[in-house]
Amino acid sequence: MNVKDFIRQFNARYPDVDRCARNNSREITELEGRLGVPLPQSFRMFLSELSNGMFLLDSEPVGGCSSESPCGEICMTKVILPDLPEQVAVAGLTEKVEASRLVSFTMFDAAALSNDHWVFIYEEGIPNDEYRLGFISQRSKSIVTTLPSFEEWLTILWQHDDEEGAGVPVFHALYPNVEERDRLLEQDGGT
Numbered sequence: 001m002n003v004k005d006f007i008r009q010f011n012a013r014y015p016d017v018d019r020c021a022r023n024n025s026r027e028i029t030e031l032e033g034r035l036g037v038p039l040p041q042s043f044r045m046f047l048s049e050l051s052n053g054m055f056l057l058d059s060e061p062v063g064g065c066s067s068e069s070p071c072g073e074i075c076m077t078k079v080i081l082p083d084l085p086e087q088v089a090v091a092g093l094t095e096k097v098e099a100s101r102l103v104s105f106t107m108f109d110a111a112a113l114s115n116d117h118w119v120f121i122y123e124e125g126i127p128n129d130e131y132r133l134g135f136i137s138q139r140s141k142s143i144v145t146t147l148p149s150f151e152e153w154l155t156i157l158w159q160h161d162d163e164e165g166a167g168v169p170v171f172h173a174l175y176p177n178v179e180e181r182d183r184l185l186e187q188d189g190g191t
Helices: 003-013 025-035 041-049 150-159 170-174 178-186
Strands: 054-056 060-062 087-089 096-098 102-104 117-121 132-136 143-147
Touching (some): 003 041, 025 041, 041 150, 117 143, 132 150, 143 150, 143 178, 150 170
Antiparallel strands (some): 087 096, 102 117, 117 132, 132 143
16 A cells, blocks of 8 residues: 555544644655665655654554654664664574664554564665565564565555554564564564
8 A cells, every 4th residue: 555545545534633743854854864864755755744653543653753753753773772783683584784774663562562663674775765664673683574665564554453443553463473473572583
């Protein structure tokens, strides 16, 4: 689902939800300057056309461009997980990514009351900066699963919204079994 479709459907289903202030391009550019990396075009659109961060579908705490955002400011992952190693393992792959390439766009896992959360995996040369996403475990300090893009993440989130305000976090939608989630969060991403 592209961001424009998500915003249109979200606004139709939830016309009264507080979206907080939206960001203008200057504010987004300033955030990118503080981060040192560009944000995905789809996420820039989310920030400028829907919200400066929000507790999206009551299940995902999406950050905004400033500390005034209800869920906090988008940041480098080491801000949330300061003991993150310099090289972070990625689930199912021999790949490791530099911690300096990880940008947190959700601030925590509200359902699990933990610092597990979604990150953009910054890579140069990606069209429109549409990076892969990773879900990082605070326990194992590794990325335990990945998605191809922010729009794929939005699609999964939207597909698991019950229209009564009981959304399901994306990681929980991908892994509905508690034991499986716990196993993934405990293991080293490279295994």
